[in-house]
Amino acid sequence: MKGLLLKDFYTLIKQVRFFLLVLLFMALLPGTSMAPFVILYAVMLPVSILGYDERAKWDRYAAMLPYTKKSIVLSKYIMGYAGLILASLLTVTAHVVYANIKGSVPELGYFYEIGVLVCIALFYLAVHLPFMYKFGVEKGRLVFLALTAVVVFGLMYLSDKISKGLMLDPYDLLAYIIPVAITANLVSILVSIRIYEKKEF
Amino acid sequence: MNAIEVRNLVKKYPGFKLDNVSFQLPKGYIMGLVGDNGAGKSTTMKLIMNSIKRDSGVVKVLGCDNTSKSFVKVKEEIGVVLDEALFPEVLNAKQVNNIMKRTYMNWEEDRFFGYMDRFSLPPDKVFKDYSRGMKMKLSISVALSHKSRLLVLDEPTSGLDPIVRDEILDILNEFTRDEENSIVISSHITGDLEKICDYVAFLHKGKLVLCEEKDTLLYKYGIVHATRSEFGVVPKNAIVSKRETPYGIDALVFREKTPKTVKIEKPTIEDIFVFMHKYREENYK
Numbered sequence: 491m492k493g494l495l496l497k498d499f500y501t502l503i504k505q506v507r508f509f510l511l512v513l514l515f516m517a518l519l520p521g522t523s524m525a526p527f528v529i530l531y532a533v534m535l536p537v538s539i540l541g542y543d544e545r546a547k548w549d550r551y552a553a554m555l556p557y558t559k560k561s562i563v564l565s566k567y568i569m570g571y572a573g574l575i576l577a578s579l580l581t582v583t584a585h586v587v588y589a590n591i592k593g594s595v596p597e598l599g600y601f602y603e604i605g606v607l608v609c610i611a612l613f614y615l616a617v618h619l620p621f622m623y624k625f626g627v628e629k630g631r632l633v634f635l636a637l638t639a640v641v642v643f644g645l646m647y648l649s650d651k652i653s654k655g656l657m658l659d660p661y662d663l664l665a666y667i668i669p670v671a672i673t674a675n676l677v678s679i680l681v682s683i684r685i686y687e688k689k690e691f
Numbered sequence: 692m693n694a695i696e697v698r699n700l701v702k703k704y705p706g707f708k709l710d711n712v713s714f715q716l717p718k719g720y721i722m723g724l725v726g727d728n729g730a731g732k733s734t735t736m737k738l739i740m741n742s743i744k745r746d747s748g749v750v751k752v753l754g755c756d757n758t759s760k761s762f763v764k765v766k767e768e769i770g771v772v773l774d775e776a777l778f779p780e781v782l783n784a785k786q787v788n789n790i791m792k793r794t795y796m797n798w799e800e801d802r803f804f805g806y807m808d809r810f811s812l813p814p815d816k817v818f819k820d821y822s823r824g825m826k827m828k829l830s831i832s833v834a835l836s837h838k839s840r841l842l843v844l845d846e847p848t849s850g851l852d853p854i855v856r857d858e859i860l861d862i863l864n865e866f867t868r869d870e871e872n873s874i875v876i877s878s879h880i881t882g883d884l885e886k887i888c889d890y891v892a893f894l895h896k897g898k899l900v901l902c903e904e905k906d907t908l909l910y911k912y913g914i915v916h917a918t919r920s921e922f923g924v925v926p927k928n929a930i931v932s933k934r935e936t937p938y939g940i941d942a943l944v945f946r947e948k949t950p951k952t953v954k955i956e957k958p959t960i961e962d963i964f965v966f967m968h969k970y971r972e973e974n975y976k
Contacts, residue, residue, distance in 0.1 A: 493794035500786045501779045539779075546818075547776035553742035554771035554843070555794055556763050690743040 494557060494565040498539045502569075505538060525581040526607055532573035533611045536566045536619060537634065541627045550691040563623070563686045567679055570615045578608050605664050610641060612671035616678035623685045692754060694718045694841050694873035695739060700748035702734055707897055709734050712748075714892055714902045719870040721863065723884035723905075724877035725964050726894035732877040733774070735894065736845045739875065740771065753841055767796055770834030774846040777826055780819040784812060784829060795837035806832035810855075823850040831859060835866065842866065844876040848883050856880070860887050881961040891960060895968055905960070912963050913946040913955035924950050932966045943967070 509531060543549060552562055582604060589596040617637055622630035648663075695716040702709040709731045716722045726732045737743045739750060741757040750757045755765045778787055784807055792798045807814055810828040818826060827850060834842055842863070848856045864887055866872050878884050884891065885905070892902040903911075912931065915922065918939040929948035934941045943966035946955055 493790045493792075496793060497778070497782070497786075497790045500782050500790070504781060542779035542781060546779045547773075548779060550742065550776040551771075551773055551778070554740050554766070554769070554773065556766040557794070558763055691737075 491557070491561045491565055493555075494552075494562060495568060498565060498569045501539050501542050502535060506535075525585075525604055528577045528581050529574065529604075529607045529611045530614070532577035533570060533614045534634075535573040536570045536615070537622060537627065537630070539566065539569060540622055540630075544627050547691070549689075553691055559687045560683050563683045564679065566619065567615065567675070567682075570619070574608060574611055574615075578604055602664060606667065609664070609667040609671040610645075613667075613674055614641070616671070616674035620678055620681045620685060623682050623689070692718050693751070694720075694753060695722075695875060696749070696751040697735075697739070698749040700735075700738060700750060701746045702738060702743065703746055704734075707731070707734075709738070709897045712894075712897075712899045714890075714899060716873055716875055716890065718873050719867060720889040721867055721874040721876065721887050722890040722892060723881075723888035723960075724875065724892050724894060725881055725884060725960065726877070727968060729896075730894040731897045732894055733845055734897075736773075736843055736875070736877060739843060740766075740769070768838065768840045770837065770839035770842045772827070772830045772834050772842070772844045772847040774849060777830055778818060781817055783817050784814040787829070787833065788814075791833060791837065797838040799836045799838065803832055803836035806835060809858075824852065824855060827851055828855065828859075831862075835862065840871055840873070842872075842874040842876070844874065846877055846879065848878055848880055856883060863887055881959070881964055885960045893964060893967065900967060908960070908963065909958060911946060912958050913944050913949065914958045914962055914966075915940070915942045915944050915949070915953055915955055917942075917953065921953065925953055926950075934966075 549562075553559075582601065585600055586596050614637060618630065618634050621633040624630075625633075693715045695714075697715070698713050700709060700712040707729070712731075712735065714722075724732045724735060734743070738745050739752060739757070741750070741762060745758075752762070753765050753768060755762055757765075778790075782790075788800060788803055791803070792800065804814070807829075810825075810832065812821075812825055812829055812832070818829075821829065827847060831844075831847055834844070844863075848859060851859070860883060863874055863876070867874060874887075876884065876888070888905050890902065891905050891908055893900040901908075915925065916939065917925075922933075922940045922942070925942070925944060926948060929944045931943040931945065933943070943958065943963060944953075944955065949955060
């Protein structure tokens with residue numbers, strides 16, 4: 491498994507370097523909230539890797555190495571989670587640093603916001619990765635777009651409700667969506683492994 | 692003991708069927724898989740590695756049923772080269788070394804870089820900038836650098852120039868000098884196979900046409916170039932297949948059944964292969 495993760499890391503490293511530059515640039519622009527951008531980017535990392543893999547017919551080769559199909563699938567999820575953790579740490583740190591510079595106290599609300607975003611991102615991973623495995627990256631991207639549309643409209647709907655005070659506040663919301671996000675991921679991993687085990691390269 | 696044992700292997704695809712294929716590769720030997728495009732060579736290779744599921748039959752590799760859970764461990768000792776499938780193109784050979792160090796328990800870093808040197812492969816260049824031949828050489832270097840006891844090579848010499856091909860054949864010969872080591876190799880370049888193989892298996896349209904020791908094969912068959920009248924003395928049961936030309940007849944014959952008066956030339960694997968497939972089909976149309 492370590493070898494697989496390292497391979498994925500090497501595949502991304504150049505791309506991530508470029509991304510960090512963009513990030514730095516955005517961080518220098520005051521007033522922009524880069525959190526959603528950063529976190530959703532992290533979700534797309536496994537898709538990027540899958541794209542490179544597909545072009546090199548890596549899966550055919552990987553099937554010859556001493557790895558189980560389970561660990562090949564699992565490594566992509568782990569890359570997604572690692573990216574997510576890194577991205578959220580990055581945004582939180584940036585926020586704290588900003589607050590310090592401005593001499594204000596970091597807002598608690600911001601952390602909750604990040605929490606909600608991470609859960610949405612987890613949900614994203616859970617839904618789109620099985621499609622990527624089933625249909626390949628090209629067709630899988632359509633699912634990604636569709637999912638984005640659903641999430642955007644969902645958020646608009648939710649924020650509308652929240653602002654009208656009809657529904658939960660973000661704090662309670664988090665208590666609901668964390669278990670959902672975790673369950674979705676567990677199910678998703680099982681589904682992806684099943685799909686991958688049936689696939690022939 | 693056998694390095695590979697395949698019995699009654701069947702795999703169906705829409706429009707193609709690998710049909711009841713059986714063969715054995717004893718330890719210490721090299722087997723060449725010959726066949727036209729779509730004959731089922733790559734399918735057979737994949738079934739040997741269980742990267743696709745067989746419909747029926749038995750495949751044992753290094754003594755282990757390849758559908759069993761312990762086959763993952765056996766893969767540690769199998770070096771594989773696939774036509775066209777490799778690492779993502781943004782990686783380089785140094786990174787591959789680091790990855791393989793964490794993939795194979797017996798990874799031999801020095802040996803890997805030794806091959807890189809021998810093949811003049813640049814370790815820092817990304818694979819996007821490697822030629823097809825370079826990728827092949829890299830793939831072969833990997834296969835040889837983790838104490839493999841079996842090499843499964845699918846078209847490893849395609850896209851390489853004759854000098855490099857020769858060098859690779861030398862390395863493969865070196866590899867089987869150890870009696871524990873075996874190779875199964877497929878190639879379009881039958882000359883390469885003729886140079887190194889102990890056994891030759893012919894696949895055609897998913898069927899195993901024959902599988903024999905190379906030397907037996909080359910002795911058993913002969914090529915006859917004769918005029919029509921000269922060819923008249925050759926009995927029908929001696930003829931495997933023939934081709935009529937304006938100048939006479941070329942034929943693949945059984946040496947034993949052909950009269951001594953007819954001049955018989957030694958065939959190449961390619962002769963046998965082409966006569967068996969191409970002209971046999973034309974003769975029986």
